[in-house]
Amino acid sequence: MIIAKLAYKSLLNRRASVLLTLFTIAISVMLLLSIERVRIDAKSSFSNTISGTDLIVGARTGDIQLLLSSVFRIGHTNNGVSWKSYEYITSQRGVKWSIPISLGDSHKGQAVLGTTLDYFSHYRFAKKQNLTFNKGRPFAAINEVVLGSEVANKLGYKLNASIVISHGMGNTSFHHHDDNPFKVVGVLNPTGTPVDKTLHIPLAAIDLIHGGKASLVHEHEHEHEHEHEHEHEHEHEHDEHNNLVGHPKQITAFLMGFNSPLYTLQIRRNINQYKPEALLGIMPTVTLKELWEMLAIVEKILLLFSAVVVLISLLGMLTTLLANLSQRRRELAILRSVGARPWHLFTLISIESLLTTLLGCLVGSALYYLAIFSAGGYLQSHAGISVNITMLSYYELGLIGVIMAAGFIIGLIPATRAYFYSLSDGMSIKA
Secondary structure: OHHHHHHHHHHHHOHHHHHHHHHHHHHHHHHHHHHHHHHHHHHHHHHHOOOOOOEEEEEOOOHHHHHHHHOOOOOOOOOOEEHHHHHHHHOOOOEEEEEEEEEEEEEOOEEEEEEOOHHHHHOEEOOOEEOOEEEEOOOOOOOEEEEOHHHHHHHOOOOOOEEOOEEOOOOOOOOEOOOOOEEEEEEEOOOOOHHHHEEEEEHHHHHHHHHOOOOHHHHHHHHHHHHHHOOOOOOOOOOHHHHHHOOOOEEOEEEEEEOOHHHHHHHHHHHHOOOOOOEEEEOHHHHHHHHHHHOHHHHHHHHHHHHHHHHHHHHHHHHHHHHHHHHOHHHHHHHHHOOOOHHHHHHHHHHHHHHHHHHHHHHHHHHHHHHHHHHHHHHHHHHOOOOOOOOOOHHHHHHHHHHHHHHHHHHHHHHHHHHHHHHHHOOOOOO
């Protein structure tokens, strides 16, 4: 206890160099924990984006490219799927549900997705959680739009707001569909997935604004005229659902659910051998696993980078302790003169290095929480990674334990030198 108190006072006496060492250890600990948390939560966020979908079908590209473009809105595919092929494939035995999706438009940098009402019924995220509404309802007319939570919050849209869609993805667009404004009728609850950054409109609206067959406003008025006059609808509009689907020439991709896993494998094989057009069917869970296997090398590099930073900070502590030791030989000799034994001095230096490492880890953990709290919103909005602020996991505590052990072991080097100095110097100090 006396040695520990002496070590604490010794550190205070040399606070300038100790604070510098402590700060480098703290930064390295913060970096290690932050990289580890972002890595784990990135994996979790990607895995939670889609759930309960057995198959994603699109034009024949690569498995990962199709997954990223259709689900994560990252990149794009040059080709689509013809509506005829979509209807044929989804009419096969064993198909439980299907969701067509059409991408390619945007609104102020946010993706616009054309789909059907089945999207709100069958799309699942995380552990098979369904989409729920914070305000409003699903679209019921061709000129209505449902917003993801982040779109509504970021752009400040309320129900009944009027918005105009632009052609092309990204923040810059050279063509706006000004003659076809949409009315906000619903806002979804947050999901922590790309759904939050998406505007959802009826599939038929995509077809109309690009085909120029009619304006959305006129189409909407036309529907109301039919309702009031109780007339029969057009031949191609059998019911309200078909009004929202229309007759698109092609779509970007579609999601499918099956009654049995056997149907999944069978229809996937048929899709990949489909002769009328080159299509690709992927299983999201399998493709996600392939994606993480591909990124495994990046994970290892990040972990190695963090470990090197920690090692450099600990070597910095060693250098400081050894440099100070030469200046402290008189101090150690005085301690010997008042009864301190060589092992007391060994213990003193060991405790000093251990205390420095411990304080560095504590400060680093505090900085880590500060960094996660500050950068959480940015990672969510720009990278789609939902970072959770939770207690340190056993694995993270294990990493800190390894740093503590490494700090203690490194501290044994100057402690051993102090031990032998005390034996050789005695009371006589060499100049």
